[in-house]
Amino acid sequence: MAMRSLLSRKTLTSVLLSGPKSMGLGLTAAQSHRSLQTFTLPDLSYDYGALEPAISGEIMLLHHQKHHQTYITNYNKALEQLHDAMEKGDSSTVVKLQSAIKFNGGGHVNHSIFWKNLTPIREGGGEPPKGSLGWAIDTHFGSLEALIHKMNAEGAALQGSGWVWLGLDKELKRLVVETTANQDPLVTKGPSLVPLVGIDVWEHAYYLQYKNVRPDYLKNIWKVINWKYASEVYEKESS
Amino acid sequence: MELLATSATTTSLHYAFLPRKGLFGTPVSAGTERRCVRKVGPVKISAKFELKPPPYPTNALEPVMSEKTFEFHWGKHHRAYVDNLNKQIAGTDLDGKSLEDVVVITYNKGDPLPPFNNAAQVWNHDFFWESMKPGGGGAPSGELLQLIERDFGSFQKFSDEFKAAAATQFGSGWAWLLFKDNKLAIVKTPNAVNPLVLEGYPLLTIDVWEHAYYLDFQNRRPDYISVFMEKLVSWDAVSKRLEQAKLLV
Numbered sequence: 001m002a003m004r005s006l007l008s009r010k011t012l013t014s015v016l017l018s019g020p021k022s023m024g025l026g027l028t029a030a031q032s033h034r035s036l037q038t039f040t041l042p043d044l045s046y047d048y049g050a051l052e053p054a055i056s057g058e059i060m061l062l063h064h065q066k067h068h069q070t071y072i073t074n075y076n077k078a079l080e081q082l083h084d085a086m087e088k089g090d091s092s093t094v095v096k097l098q099s100a101i102k103f104n105g106g107g108h109v110n111h112s113i114f115w116k117n118l119t120p121i122r123e124g125g126g127e128p129p130k131g132s133l134g135w136a137i138d139t140h141f142g143s144l145e146a147l148i149h150k151m152n153a154e155g156a157a158l159q160g161s162g163w164v165w166l167g168l169d170k171e172l173k174r175l176v177v178e179t180t181a182n183q184d185p186l187v188t189k190g191p192s193l194v195p196l197v198g199i200d201v202w203e204h205a206y207y208l209q210y211k212n213v214r215p216d217y218l219k220n221i222w223k224v225i226n227w228k229y230a231s232e233v234y235e236k237e238s239s
Numbered sequence: 240m241e242l243l244a245t246s247a248t249t250t251s252l253h254y255a256f257l258p259r260k261g262l263f264g265t266p267v268s269a270g271t272e273r274r275c276v277r278k279v280g281p282v283k284i285s286a287k288f289e290l291k292p293p294p295y296p297t298n299a300l301e302p303v304m305s306e307k308t309f310e311f312h313w314g315k316h317h318r319a320y321v322d323n324l325n326k327q328i329a330g331t332d333l334d335g336k337s338l339e340d341v342v343v344i345t346y347n348k349g350d351p352l353p354p355f356n357n358a359a360q361v362w363n364h365d366f367f368w369e370s371m372k373p374g375g376g377g378a379p380s381g382e383l384l385q386l387i388e389r390d391f392g393s394f395q396k397f398s399d400e401f402k403a404a405a406a407t408q409f410g411s412g413w414a415w416l417l418f419k420d421n422k423l424a425i426v427k428t429p430n431a432v433n434p435l436v437l438e439g440y441p442l443l444t445i446d447v448w449e450h451a452y453y454l455d456f457q458n459r460r461p462d463y464i465s466v467f468m469e470k471l472v473s474w475d476a477v478s479k480r481l482e483q484a485k486l487l488v
Contacts, residue, residue: 062457062458066457066458067458070458099409103409159356159430159431160410160411160412160429160430160431160448161410161411161449162410181410182409182410183409183410202410202449203411203448203449203450203453204449204453204457204458207449207450207453207454208453208454208457211311211315212311212315212316212319212450
């Protein structure tokens, strides 16, 4: 799947670089249209019910099959419209589509990370990070508990819909806690930020189970956080 | 400040939540009840906002909007906005001001201060409960219908546009029918933002925060919006608000 994403980035770049009539990169208009990548819902590596009791199977199913799928469907639609507008040189439409791309593309990006941030307890969910990430957390926040406390406070205080993140600032070489609104990806808070752990605090992420008590959801989700995955990303991005 | 008496029957009209503007355009609270507490000893007056119940029992909108939803939406979310607002403004300059004044002041011209979210959400939810009634929906009549047809072409076109605004408000927020510059208009707003801080006199709103529909409709916001239009809207309330709006023009 990573390979497919690479291809899509390359072909989109080709379309961007060549004008509607350009043959410079050997792509005809017909070829560039055929190569427009469409995105599909990534599979979870665990059953919907496997994160219980922290997150109910009912929520996982709706969250994955309905919410994330809708972001993908609308993202694909917006990208197709963008492609058409670019081919026509219709700048007004290109600009107008940016918010739909940010909403829906952001939703796809964020949720794809989120499913990997979670794992059943029997697969290591909740096990504290060891290695370099564990060390970095202790150094920057004092302890894992302190980090969790901070993320929970910021997640609970977020008004409306959004995400709370543990990120790595690649430039400053340090960990940060950030929130983003709606489906804005972490990178909108800083171009050198890489997401390590993201927690969805949109109401759809917890309402059926926790109702209005977002703090309880935040308290419990740490039991199924996949620190192994976060550590892998951290090690790769901080080398 | 004029507090209009509310009737005990579920089908009567409640004027309590009509935003009113005084002679010079400053909002005058005709809304959320306030209790003035005078303490014995050194004189201290504090005015606390109270959670006002919807103008119908919490099961009155079943099966369209469940009692369970009301238990949480009114009983927890709305109540928390009231309680947290009171905590935030106690002993500050805002203490003693009307709810509308607190909303406008804390909006701070687009750079909101901490109490804004709570204050605006208290107002928004009062206005929302009043925008619905048991056996609601259908279509308006009289002058309201004429204006809708004048400004939108037809009631169907208005309905489609209102539903689209509600469906496309990304994230949390509200969709509104307003009276502005002598015309009807539809706007959608994010999170707690409301027409008190924009221009226009609010006539109708629908809450599209997920908590408003998730228990009954889960992800199916368009279904919730359709059912709101078909079965819940109190066109009586909207008409009365329009009458008030026209008095101020």
